[in-house]
Amino acid sequence: MSTPYTLNQYPLWKYLLISLVMLWGLIFALPNLFGEDPAVQISGARANIVVDSAFQNRVAALLDAEKLPIKRLELQEGRLLVRFADPETQLKAADILKDQLGRDYIVALNLASAAPGFMRALGLNPMYLGLDLRGGVHFLMQVDMDATIKQIEDSYVDEVRAQLRSEKVLYTSVGRVATGGVQVEFKDAAERDKAAPALRKNLSGLQQSQPGPLSLKLTLGEREIKEKRDFALQQNITTLRNRVNELGVAEPIIQQQGSDRIVVQLPGVQDTARAKEILGATATLEFRLADEENDWNQAATSGHVPLNSRLYKDRNGRPVLLQKRVMLTGDAIVDASSGLDPQNGGATVYVTLDGKGAKRFEDATKDNIGKRMGVVFIENKTETKRVNGDLKKTAFTVEEVINVATIRDRLSRRFQITGLESTREARDLALLLRAGALVSPIEIIEERTVGPSAGKENIAQGFRAAFISFLVIGAFMVLRYKRFGMIANAALAANVVLIIAALSTLQATLSLPGIAGIVLTMGMAVDANVLIYERIREELRNGTTPQAAIHAGFDRAFDTILDSNITTLIAAIMLFGFGSGPIKGFAVTLSIGILTSMFTAVTGSRALVNLIYGGRKLTTLSV
């Protein structure tokens, strides 16, 4: 047997490693101490609106005129952050800025970390609080994919009919089958055999089968369906993103979940009625010929609009005069994407129309080559307002010309819009075209709103529970295990610091159940120390010397600690996989807490014990 004196000593590198880990924990947990400033975040509503130092001066002057004290102004990545000392000033300032800056800028309320700038520059951030802790609204939306596929098949019915007509094939009927697919009935087998290769050539996305002697069934292939679903989802995400900008939210989250769902999280938004109205607005497009005979500016200034025309404004507020007759509406658009023109390298948008739309557009454009054409983006919105105590829902539309271009050729199924200033503009136009295209129905299937005061209360209660729990556990440990109990408490404090540091580094969402996870792991972290100390006591009772008892206690309890922690970890991982929002937060903090507690309660407290007791001759132990 080795001498008991050398039993409980760690090599220097172990102490250094533990110190390093603790130093890391302290540094990364530090930003959480500074709290948050009420702030207003301003960014440009469009690509051509720049937020620069000149704009910063303008904002400062605006607020100065109203005698609203600013704590600090920060210009970062094309947005301006204005910090205030208190929420009242923040709200007043936001109202004034919204009024004065108009539609060119998005003014959003924000809670900005008050940690010094150098910390943020080093990538040190406070924990990311979930909506249940900071208030806000969470929507889960579902895109109706069955309806989407049905819409697409309906459009194929026209397409097939047009193809058969142009191939001069005699058919008796073309229609969508309730179970999915488009079915064509023919007069005789010869006609069918004539149709099959033609359709295969021109509609390559469709798979053919022959359910009857005189019929041909066309179904969307798996790849095709997947593409269409992705498109429908992306289209809705794009639309939602545009709308959320309008709401003025500082850190919105709009994310795909699964294959047909979208999560929308709007921190700080309280007026959920307005949020739903804005998110639920529908958009359409209209292609109209430009009025080339009259002066647009004159019409705008005189207010005298020619009989066959309508006056619009483009995105920069300039007047545009378009003919009343509509050439094509947005529901004919199947796809729109931005890219570079292979001929001249300029930014361009490719638009694909469905069969019926292509036919109409061909007729409408063939006689107007050389003339200009405008694209109008129309949003149908509703607004609920309180009039004399009663709620009134009013519907209104917002119309805007998003593009004016010259028709160079007869436009059909696939055409392109060129002459765009930048790839950014092309991308924006493609997004808007898609947003105004045939929309897949979308429905809110889950909503969770937490009021701002409730969020604050949740944080307060959560932290109070954690704090009291720490005190109660600490007191118990000291009473029962004396000086060893204090060591366990030091390890427990270290554990909490490490959990906070890990959450801050990962920027994982901290929810109220997440705080419960921290409280629970506090209890479980001490469990490890209890196991070790009980083992030490047992060894002492069996007559082992103090140094050997410490050694045996830590050594033998380790297996048990490992086993019990791994089983809890298994449960936590299952919970994470099951994960819906706040519950995922619980799984995350529980897992992190288990891992850090293994380090602090075993390695960390061992280091302290070794430092205090190692290498000494002991007759009694305070355990």
Place this chain on the structure above:
Amino acid sequence: MWRFDFYNTHIDFLRWSKLAMGWSIAVLLIAVGSLLFRGMNLGLDFTGGTVIEVQYPNPADPTQIRATLAKAGFGDAQAQHFGTARDVLIRIPPRAQTNAATLSNDVLHTLQGVEGGANVTLVRAEFVGPQVGQELVEQGGLAALGALLGILVYVMFRFEWRLAIGTVAATVHDVIFTVGWFSLFQIEFDLTVLAAVLAVIGYSVNDTVVVLDRIRENFRKRRKGTAIEIMNLSINETLSRTTMTSFVTLLSVIVMYFFGGTVMRGFSIAMIVGIVVGTYSSIYVASATALYLGISREDLLPRAKETADERP
């Protein structure tokens, strides 16, 4: 003062194992019976529907609120105090109509529209569509099964199949007991409670592992004694730590019950019940099950040692 130690105890735990088994089976029957006949008071997360929590500046009367809502066309709405007399929780069962998502706004507007309602504020509003609720029920069940299976495999790998089955039996026992408790007292079972049940699954094994570790150690260390004697000895030796660890965790959960706010109350109840019953089950259910399955010293000896022992 803190001398509730259980050192040098010589309680013949397993003598009572038949009684304990009988008790466990009786309690589980009650739990299952309650689940079958009373069912669960499932929360919004699982049933779907709308819940709105509002706060009044002064104490509010739920009956009056219910009447106001009924007049506005929400005849199916329930209202009750939540936490304080100023907080009111309104529940509306799932509806088939398509604009269910705007329900919470309509309710709030209705309450703000009547006299004395101008300063009603929204604390939280939740709407869960029926398809989401159904999914959560399925996924929650799957997660619980997955956790049990994962733990079974791990304990089997670390110990021995009889002990593994004993562990899982103890864990299943704890889960049924906890869920049964929620059914019997009709406490609302929501997502956070489900999370707590999964945490109970993980935690319940903790205590069991402490006992099992010692059983294995003692089987290997001691040459004499029947299986029952060694198990009794192991339970007695570990009694102090199984109770202490449970007690410490229990402390933190009880604090959470009293100070964590109304939202975390269900979670805390599930953890409290789970931890208490988990301590009992690791003493009785786990070891007794292994015993009934016929565990013996040979089952726990390392293979290599076993063959070496056979050659004198």
